[in-house]
Amino acid sequence: MDRAELTTEQVLKRDIPWEHYMSTKLISGTCLQLLRRYDHKPESQRAPLLEEVLLYFDYSARPKLRNGTLPNGDASNSKSKLTSTHDVLRGLVNWLCSQLRNPTHPSCSIPTSIHCLSTSLREPYVRTLFVQADGIKLLIPLISPAATQQSIQLLYETCLCIWLLSFYDAAVDYLSTTRVMPRLVEVVKGSTKEKVVRVAVLSFCNLLAKGAFAAQMIDLGLPQIVQNLKAQAWTDEDLLDALNQLEVGLKENLKKLSSFDKYKQQVLLGHLDWSPMHKDPSFWRENINNFEENDFQILRVLMTIIDTSSDTTALAVACYDLSQFLQYHPSGRIVVADLKAKDRVMKLMNHENTEVQKNALLCVQRLFLGAKYASFLRA
Structure with a gap:
């Protein structure tokens, strides 16, 4: 039968060759497992789940609202759609945070949750929800030098979350009360994976001009660490550019920062040594x-x-x-x-x-x- 003659019912009954997509690297092994688990669920559970996923896609792809109206087309029903989308996102963020607090699977829950967050936090509204859910403190313990490939990927995606949050002022304020800076410094000192060092250095660049972070970086010896990093044979152009930018920023802050300013920041942060x-x-x-x-x-x-x-x-x-x-x-x-x-x-x-x-x-x-x-x- 010619493909053009297939009915809608026949198309819907056809099995999608997900394994082939995985072998051609269009999807990952984790995606394949999730899709097959979805296929085996009863239809009564599949329909609501699919609706939530579609709402999430709709929110990501839809033009951003300006002054309460959509840039193109009719704005009718936009409020109800936005409300339902926000509810879905809130539920997603709360669930991800719950998995970080109390993982339901010993080895998969945390990496999967961090992977989802490293994508979701690109949305400004998700950053707001994540801060409201008190999620930032759940990231900090995960920032430590890694050895295995799996732990390196987890570290990279956790640092990516920090970088994305560094664009949101409320998140920056919370980060200033944590040990994120010493942990990131240990990461760049002990990591050889370029993508991990790159995203940590980019986080430094974003935080340098905010609050007391510059004084912290100087106290932690970051200027010398940057010099050491620049002496290494990196091939990532973005990393090299970020290191140059960070070096310039640290030098400017060193000129401005008196010894008492550094002392004061050390005391106010409670990080005395x-x-x-x-x-x-x-x-x-x-x-x-x-x-x-x-x-x-x-x-x-x-x-x-x-x-x-x-x-x-x-x-x-x-x-x-x-x-x-x-x-x-x-x-x-x-x-x-x-x-x-x-x-x-x-x-x-x-x-x-x-x-x-x-x-x-x-x-x-x-x-x-x-x-x-x-x-x-x-x-």
Whole structure:
């Protein structure tokens, strides 16, 4: 029978050669499994699922709304269509987040969910839904250097999600409260896969001009890491361009950022470590008056770290910095006493970590005895 003579019913009854499509790489093995699972479902389940998928395609392909109307054609029923499409997208995002929280399949749920998100987050509305669903924190643990091919693909698609989210201000604000930057830095230091390094570097480029990210990148040693990356034999032109762009941006920020700006960002982010400025006498002499800004905001944050942090390095540095303020500020003891710091710091004198104990003791000595006598005892 000539193909032109086939009836609609005959066409619908024909089996689609999905295996052939997979062998020619038109679809992946995962797609084939999903399609065959769909084929084996009863019609009562297939129809609603197909309707949801078609609505999703319709949303992606449809021209974007402007001023509440469609650019072409009649706008009737657009509101109901948009509502139903938004409901579908919300359901999809919530389901993907639930799979990341509690995977139903030990090895497939997370990679499949991240793969879907790396595509879906291209849509601005999906980014909004993902932030509302508190999904960003689910991505952060997945950002770590990978070894196997499967884990490399998962890392790449997770970093791709971060890059897509870096275009959305609400997502950027949330990212600034996470450990995303140190994790991305570890990825570019430890990865040899060009596509992984590329998408991480592109994320750096997007975040560089936003909030405190520039100071974080500098504190984490990213300028030197970029130099090391540029010395490698990459073949990806986009990666090379991104590295050049990031290098220029970091140099500009280094010129603008004073040592106190870097210190302030470190404290406000709660990411304290033994960077050189903490033990540099000239830093404290030159910047001690800056600690008076915003009603001694920096000291108040240091006290919050002392009260709440479980990071022993952060606790030790916070105690040390408080003792440095006591030493260099003419009214240091009065200011620190007003913050009711004595009892809060004294608790750390019994801490299990010796570094925390030592710096808590120094702080208490300077609070009770004054900087001159405390330094004499310490010597």
